[in-house]
Structure formats: C-alpha cells, structure tokens
Amino acid sequence: MFLKEKCNLCGECLMKCPYLAYSEEKAKEEFKKLIDGEPTPITAECITCAACNMFCPEGANPFDLINDRQEETGTFKVTDEWIRMMKMASKMPSKVIKGDPEKPIMNLCSVGDILPGVIVGQLFDGMSLLKGGDYFCYFGWVHAGKPSMVSENAQIFVDNLAKIGAEEIICYHDDCYAMLTNKVKEFGIDLPFRPIHILEYLRDYIKEHNDQIKKLNIKIGYQQPCASRYAFENDKILDELFELIGIERVDRKYDRVSALCCSGVMAVMLNLGKEESNKWRMNNIMDAKEAGAEAMVFLCPLCVLSLRSRAKAQGLEPYIISNLVRLALGEKLTYGGAGKIYK
Numbered sequence: 384m385f386l387k388e389k390c391n392l393c394g395e396c397l398m399k400c401p402y403l404a405y406s407e408e409k410a411k412e413e414f415k416k417l418i419d420g421e422p423t424p425i426t427a428e429c430i431t432c433a434a435c436n437m438f439c440p441e442g443a444n445p446f447d448l449i450n451d452r453q454e455e456t457g458t459f460k461v462t463d464e465w466i467r468m469m470k471m472a473s474k475m476p477s478k479v480i481k482g483d484p485e486k487p488i489m490n491l492c493s494v495g496d497i498l499p500g501v502i503v504g505q506l507f508d509g510m511s512l513l514k515g516g517d518y519f520c521y522f523g524w525v526h527a528g529k530p531s532m533v534s535e536n537a538q539i540f541v542d543n544l545a546k547i548g549a550e551e552i553i554c555y556h557d558d559c560y561a562m563l564t565n566k567v568k569e570f571g572i573d574l575p576f577r578p579i580h581i582l583e584y585l586r587d588y589i590k591e592h593n594d595q596i597k598k599l600n601i602k603i604g605y606q607q608p609c610a611s612r613y614a615f616e617n618d619k620i621l622d623e624l625f626e627l628i629g630i631e632r633v634d635r636k637y638d639r640v641s642a643l644c645c646s647g648v649m650a651v652m653l654n655l656g657k658e659e660s661n662k663w664r665m666n667n668i669m670d671a672k673e674a675g676a677e678a679m680v681f682l683c684p685l686c687v688l689s690l691r692s693r694a695k696a697q698g699l700e701p702y703i704i705s706n707l708v709r710l711a712l713g714e715k716l717t718y719g720g721a722g723k724i725y726k
C-alpha cells in the first residue's frame with residue numbers, strides 16, 4: 384500500500400528506476416502527477432518490477448501507487464494471451480498429493496509443473512504437495528496491472544491453504560510467500576499457519592544433512608525474482624545456503640537491491656514488446672557473465688523460462704535453486720539444471 388504521508392516527493396524512486404531513469408526534476412514532477420491522479424507516462428512504461436519500493440528511502444511503497452494507477456487508467460497494456468494465462472492459473476485443476484504425515488507440506492501454486500524433473504529427489508520425498516488453481520496466490524496479477532485481483536482473492540487463497548489444517552506450509556513459489564507475509568498483513572487477514580520460504584526449507588535441510596554435501600565450488604549469477612523484494616530478509620538465507628553448498632554468488636551490478644526483472648513481463652507489454660525485452664535480458668545475462676559467473680541460478684520457474692536459454696547460449700549453465708542443492712547432495716539431474724536438456 385502506498386503510504387502518502389511518508390512521501391516527501393524526493394523523486395528517488397523514478398531516478399533509480401533502471402527502465403525510466405528520470406532526471407530529478409522529471410521524477411519529482413511525474414511522481415506528483417501520480418499522487419494527484421493526473422495522466423503520466425509512468426503508468427504505461429513501468430514494467431511492474433517493484434524495485435522502487437526498495438529504492439524509496441522513506442518506505443512509502445511507490446510501486447503500489449503506480450500499480451493502482453495502472454489499473455485505474457487502463458494504460459498498462461499487455462497482450463490478451465498474458466491475461467488469458469493469468470486467468471488460467473486460477474482455473475487449473477487442483478490436487479492435494481498426500482504424503483507422509485511426518486513430512487512437510489509444500490504449496491506448488493500453479494507453477495509446480497512448469498519445469499519437469501524438479502520436484503523430485505530426497506528434498507521432496509514423502510512431502511504432501513498442493514497444486515493447481517485453489518492454491519494459486521494471485522500475486523502475479525500485479526504484472527498484468529490489476530492489483531485488485533490480488534486484494535480481492537487473498538482471503539480465498541488463505542482459506543484454501545488453511546483447510547489443509549497444517550501448522551506450516553512451505554512456499555515453492557516466491558510470489559506465494561510475498562502474498563502470505565506481506566500482502567495479507569496489508570489486507571488485515573490472519574494466517575492460521577506459518578508460511579516457510581523454500582530457501583529456509585533448503586537451508587535447514589542442508590544443515591541437517593551436511594554430511595551428504597559435496598561442495599560445488601562454482602561461481603554463479605543469481606536472478607532475483609521481483610516478489611523477493613517483499614520479503615528481502617530471505618536474501619541472507621540465500622547467502623547462507625550458497626555458502627553451505629560451496630557456491631560463490633558473483634558480485635554484479637544487477638543483483639540484490641539493483642536486481643533486474645527477468646523481463647518476462649516486458650515481453651508481453653504492448654508498448655514495449657519483445658525487442659526491448661530481449662535487450663534487457665541480454666544486459667542481465669552479460670552482467671552475470673562479465674562478473675565471472677559460470678552458471679545462472681533461479682528461484683522462480685517463470686524467470687527460468689524467460690532466461691535459461693539465453694544464459695545457456697552464453698555458457699552459463701541454468702539451475703533452479705533446488706536442483707543446485709540436489710546436485711550438492713550428489714543427485715543426478717535427469718532434466719538438466721532447469722527443466723530442459725540442451726543438446
């Protein structure tokens with residue numbers, strides 16, 4: 384939620400935005416228009432990465448205002464295909480795969496089947512798995528310029544998870560964790576269970592099975608998902624996990640607070656499109672490569688789809704993070720590091 388009382392119109396949010404990169408004067412002027420509900424190009428050009436929520440020194444959440452104005456004005460235009468896919472996410476057949484009652488429960492949201500050969504191996508053995516539309520978190524609708532879909536469906540998402548009766552639910556998708564820890568508070572929804580981020584689960588699993596770990600000793604570029612900005616404390620857990628499995632996260636321009644979106648959304652924006660999206664995707668990959676990365680590591684399966692082949696073409700082996708952990712546990716990755724076998 385945008386906190387107007389905190390905003391001093393400093394313009395930092397739009398000056399630091401890597402895509403808009405406004406001058407100080409323009410940033411102040413355009414942000415004022417945004418607050419006053421006047422037309423501004425921001426609503427059509429912002430790619431919904433949420434980075435400015437972190438750039439704002441006052442904690443005013445400028446992206447939340449941009450996103451609301453995108454919806455009010457209808458100026459954030461995306462392809463019909465993207466809207467169709469977003470609608471489909473909540474209609475996918477739902478399934479509860481019951482596992483060992485002593486083992487954890489994980490919500491795969493609507494993205495658990497996107498990458499083959501990932502939810503396998505000892506990390507997931509015996510887990511109960513939730514998947515499909517009932518367990519879709521709706522958070523992705525911010526990237527369609529429709530934040531009302533998030534607020535209107537948050538309670539339904541929480542209720543569906545609560546029906547499982549678990550004390551703890553692991554979130555495979557970063558979006559679900561952002562929804563359950565950040566957005567539900569904003570909407571005043573109580574959680575009858577504790578959401579666990581997949582990074583926390585992986586780190587704790589590795590701590591408990593440290594004797595099985597063979598350190599990987601590789602340098603990687605990390606692709607941070609946009610939703611991570613809503614629960615940035617997990618970045619420390621990620622660093623701990625990398626250290627435990629012998630990974631060096633290269634120090635590059637586009638990481639942590641300055642991370643770039645995977646550019647998947649840019650590709651579906653009607654006024655930007657594939658060419659612009661490809662340019663930013665390559666900026667991102669080359670930044671990792673030039674910083675010395677040998678591999679590209681992802682947390683979100685949708686970021687994988689956006690960047691894995693470009694990373695591979697630049698000699699950076701793509702991995703979704705759980706597969707990297709499986710590798711350190713000595714497991715074979717039958718579908719490659721990121722759900723695709725490259726010949």
Ligand code: SF4
Pocket residue numbers: 396397399400401402403428429430431432433434435436446449
């Ligand atoms: S959400 Fe991202 S693209 Fe939009 S203004 Fe903020 S930093 Fe820029």
Ligand code: SF4
Pocket residue numbers: 389390391392393394395396397414438439440441442443444445
């Ligand atoms: S939202 Fe934050 S960064 Fe943007 S103008 Fe207001 S105070 Fe400055």
